[in-house]
Amino acid sequence: xxxxxxxxHVDHGKSTLVQMLTGTDPDRWAEEKARGLTIDLxxxxxxxxxxxxxxxxxxxxxxxxxxxxxxxxxxxCALLVVSADGGWMPQTEEHARILDLIGAPIGVIAITRxxxxxxxLVELASLEAAEEVAGTSLADWPVVPVSAKTGDGxxxxxxxxxxxxxxxxxxxxxxxxxxxxxxxxxxxxxxxVTGTVERGELAVDETVEILPGLQTARVRxxxxxxxxxxxxxxxxxxxxxxxxxxxxxxxxxxMIATPRTMxxxxxxxxxxxxxRGFDSLPQRxxxxxxxxxxxxxxxxxxxxxxxxxxxxxxxxxxxSGDRIVIRESGRQAVVxxxxxxxxxxPARIRKRLITILNDTDRPAADRLLSIDEVLPDESLQRQTGxxxxxxxxxxxxxxxxxxxxxRVANKAKAIVxxxxxxxPLRPGVEIAPLSDRxxxxxxxxxAAIDATEALTIEDGYVAAPDFAVTLDETDRRASEFALxxxxxxxxxxxxxxxxxxxxxxxxxxxxxxxxxxxxxLVFTKEQIERITGDLTALPTEFTVSEFGNHFGMARRHxxxxxxxxxxxxITRRSGDTRTVRNGATA
Numbered sequence: 001x002x003x004x005x006x007x008x009h010v011d012h013g014k015s016t017l018v019q020m021l022t023g024t025d026p027d028r029w030a031e032e033k034a035r036g037l038t039i040d041l042x043x044x045x046x047x048x049x050x051x052x053x054x055x056x057x058x059x060x061x062x063x064x065x066x067x068x069x070x071x072x073x074x075x076x077c078a079l080l081v082v083s084a085d086g087g088w089m090p091q092t093e094e095h096a097r098i099l100d101l102i103g104a105p106i107g108v109i110a111i112t113r114x115x116x117x118x119x120x121l122v123e124l125a126s127l128e129a130a131e132e133v134a135g136t137s138l139a140d141w142p143v144v145p146v147s148a149k150t151g152d153g154x155x156x157x158x159x160x161x162x163x164x165x166x167x168x169x170x171x172x173x174x175x176x177x178x179x180x181x182x183x184x185x186x187x188x189x190x191x192x193v194t195g196t197v198e199r200g201e202l203a204v205d206e207t208v209e210i211l212p213g214l215q216t217a218r219v220r221x222x223x224x225x226x227x228x229x230x231x232x233x234x235x236x237x238x239x240x241x242x243x244x245x246x247x248x249x250x251x252x253x254x255m256i257a258t259p260r261t262m263x264x265x266x267x268x269x270x271x272x273x274x275x276r277g278f279d280s281l282p283q284r285x286x287x288x289x290x291x292x293x294x295x296x297x298x299x300x301x302x303x304x305x306x307x308x309x310x311x312x313x314x315x316x317x318x319x320s321g322d323r324i325v326i327r328e329s330g331r332q333a334v335v336x337x338x339x340x341x342x343x344x345x346p347a348r349i350r351k352r353l354i355t356i357l358n359d360t361d362r363p364a365a366d367r368l369l370s371i372d373e374v375l376p377d378e379s380l381q382r383q384t385g386x387x388x389x390x391x392x393x394x395x396x397x398x399x400x401x402x403x404x405x406x407r408v409a410n411k412a413k414a415i416v417x418x419x420x421x422x423x424p425l426r427p428g429v430e431i432a433p434l435s436d437r438x439x440x441x442x443x444x445x446x447a448a449i450d451a452t453e454a455l456t457i458e459d460g461y462v463a464a465p466d467f468a469v470t471l472d473e474t475d476r477r478a479s480e481f482a483l484x485x486x487x488x489x490x491x492x493x494x495x496x497x498x499x500x501x502x503x504x505x506x507x508x509x510x511x512x513x514x515x516x517x518x519x520x521l522v523f524t525k526e527q528i529e530r531i532t533g534d535l536t537a538l539p540t541e542f543t544v545s546e547f548g549n550h551f552g553m554a555r556r557h558x559x560x561x562x563x564x565x566x567x568x569x570i571t572r573r574s575g576d577t578r579t580v581r582n583g584a585t586a
Contacts, residue, residue: 002165002235003196004048005056005075007099009089013112013148014081018057020148021158022046045225045237049162054225054237056196075196076168076235077161078107080138084117084125084145088132094334097275100136101337102323106167107141108160109133115147136276170235175258175386176200176208178238179292183254185247190220193250194239195293199385200258202240203231209259210242210250211317216259217242253294255317262317263343263382266296269357270324271338272308278335281308286329291322291340300326303349307357308338318343319385320364342368343383365389373401374444396443404440408448411438412455412462420467425475425503427510428463469507479508486514486524490531490551495522518560531561532570541577 006014018024024044044055056075078099082092099107109129114122126143133139142160146153178195186192202208206219221241222229232238240256255262274280281302289298289312296312303309310324318340325337341357341364356370365387369375377397380389392399415437419429435442449455449462456465471479482498495505495516505522508514514522523531531551538550548558562578565571571578 002051002076002168002170003054003056003237004077004079004161004165006079006081007095008081009083009086009091009095012081012083012086012089012092014079015057016148017079017081017110017112017146018044018055020151020154021048022055048158048165051162051165053161053165054196056237075104076106076170077164078104078138079161080107080109080129080133080141081112082109082125082129083113084111084122085113087125088128093132093276096133096136096138097277097334098325098337099138101273101275101325101334103137105137106164107138108157108164109138109141109143110157111143111145112148114145114152115150168235170233171199172201172234174199175261176202177255177257177262177385178202178240179294180250180254180256181252181293183247183250183252186241189241191242191245191247191250192239193242193254193256194237195256197232197234197236197238198292199234201231201233202238207259208240208242208256209262210245211255211257211262212264212315213249213254214264215245215249217245217256219243253292253316255292255294257317258386260378260381261386262319263379264315265318265343266313266315267309267311267345268318268340269303269342269345269349269353270308270310270340272302272306272336273338274336275334278333281326281336285331287335288327288329289316290325290327291316291318297329303354307341307354309345309349320368320383321385342371344379346371363387363390366391369399369401373404374440375399395447396441398441398444400444400447404444405448405451408438408440408445409452409454412445412449413452413464416455416462416464420464423503425469425471425501425507426461427459427469428461428467431457431460431462434462469511471504471507475501475504478504479513482508483513483524486522486527490523490527490553491557492521492523492527494520496520498522517564521557521560523561532565535571535580538580541574541579543577547578 006018008014022044023046044057046053046055080096080099082088111122111125111129122145126145129143133141144153144157144160146157176197177199178197180193180195182194184192202219202222204219204222207216208219209216219240220243222232223239224232224236242250272281281300287298287300289296289310294316296314296316298310298312301309320340320343322340323337324340326335327333328335345353353371356367359367365380365384366389368380368383369389369392375398377394377399380399389399391402393402412434415434416429431442431446435445438445446457449457453465455462478500482500485498486492498505505514509516509522512525515525515528516522538546544555544558544562547562548555553561562571566573569581572581
């Protein structure tokens with residue numbers, strides 16, 4: 001069901017026109033009826049041509065501009081109302097600016113109350129409206145004179161609305177989202193929210209995410225124009241009954257969406273386009289940022305002539321590509337708006353970021369990935385509304401921009417080469433510190449190394465494929481002396497007393513010359529083989545003391561060596577004794 005939203009100055013006949021088109025009075029509140037003006041959003045429906053149409057009637061008074069902005073969210077067709085006896089007025093101008101800034105591409109201009117003026121004044125009002133929208137996105141909208149009192153022009157208006165709706169398309173392919181314009185509690189049902197489904201589809205029993213707050217809720221029921229339905233889709237008014245949520249948790253300005261497809265932010269970069277009558281952004285002022293039904297006070301910093309860095313006092317839900325409207329509180333005027341380019345820019349805004357963001361011909365996901373080079377999949381999905389880049393590869397849970405592999409591999413090669421030169425006895429660089437030095441997550445660095453033949457990873461060390469630990473003459477003599485010292489008996493000295501440099505000791509352990517039993521205890525490979533082979537000479541069940549007496553070892557040698565055997569299933573401990581496992585070998 002497509003949605004038509006009204007716009008225009010107060011008391012120009014918007015609600016009366018909607019009532020004539022639908023047979024329903026859209027003013028819901030007693031105060032609205034008493035004062036004769038629309039304060040909040042009103043809703044009605046009717047068949048227009050081949051379309052079942054929902055109408056959203058918005059207030060025209062300047063004091064309720066926030067409600068008007070909330071009402072034009074997700075409309076398929078705008079109906080700008082200008083009275084023939086009043087002409088183009090301040091709120092007509094402001095509403096037209098808003099429609100232009102949010103990029104409303106389809107609509108109709110209705111010249112109302114033609115029964116109160118002569119034909120010449122109707123013509124003048126029509127010409128004036130056409131002139132006022134010239135050069136905006138409203139320029140091609142048909143202008144239709146009409147009287148809601150006599151019915152003159154109503155059928156022509158119906159036809160114009162129907163023709164406009166014929167050109168609309170519903171965005172049903174992208175993930176669901178709906179800005180909340182009302183929330184209330186129904187006894188026996190719970191919390192209900194209403195809004196216009198902006199995109200996607202939603203079915204009963206699905207889960208939605210509430211933003212801000214990132215709370216999830218189950219869809220218990222759906223209604224469309226007072227009719228219970230199994231699902232709702234883009235372009236329709238919907239009432240959503242939510243489970244697992246309190247009324248205090250959701251209100252106008254919140255959004256419900258497919259989980260992990262919206263980004264919650266209080267700082268973003270957007271394009272800037274002044275509205276008509278404001279050539280530039282005021283240097284100082286209190287600003288309010290409007291998007292969807294959300295409204296947040298914010299501060300603005302000019303990055304370039306047409307780019308803004310916006311910070312809001314409270315978080316709002318955004319995707320890259322969303323439109324915003326900016327009002328200056330002091331003048332109570334819409335001063336401009338723009339399109340969100342980056343919902344989560346880095347702390348330092350560099351020239352490179354601005355250059356990439358300005359390349360709006362590229363898909364948003366590719367632009368964002370080009371800036372960060374590595375982005376978690378969930379973050380990218382949230383920032384773009386479910387889009388994936390065409391110029392990237394998914395590595396684990398991160399998107400990696402194409403071309404980064406080569407750069408990471410080149411950095412890794414340089415670091416590893418330098419490391420080999422400084423530490424010739426070490427097997428290479430550990431992957432964790434290497435990732436820290438390069439500045440990218442470990443899975444990204446590992447993927448880059450795996451993709452090149454210039455490096456290898458073994459046991460957590462990154463090395464050149466032709467690298468091998470080689471001992472110089474001094475190291476060779478030191479190692480031979482240490483081996484001879486150990487071979488004198490099984491009562492070996494502490495490793496720290498072997499007079500070996502730590503790098504050399506670990507190199508001999510990795511090479512297999514020494515077997516490390518404990519932090520400061522090593523035996524030669526031959527000693528371990530001899531001890532293992534001689535275990536059968538011990539009693540079937542033997543104690544630590546019997547083991548030590550047999551091999552001539554002190555307890556400080558026997559205990560860690562037996563525990564080492566236990567871990568390798570060479571011996572089995574039972575209380576204070578051990579047995580040799582069948583077929584056990586070191």
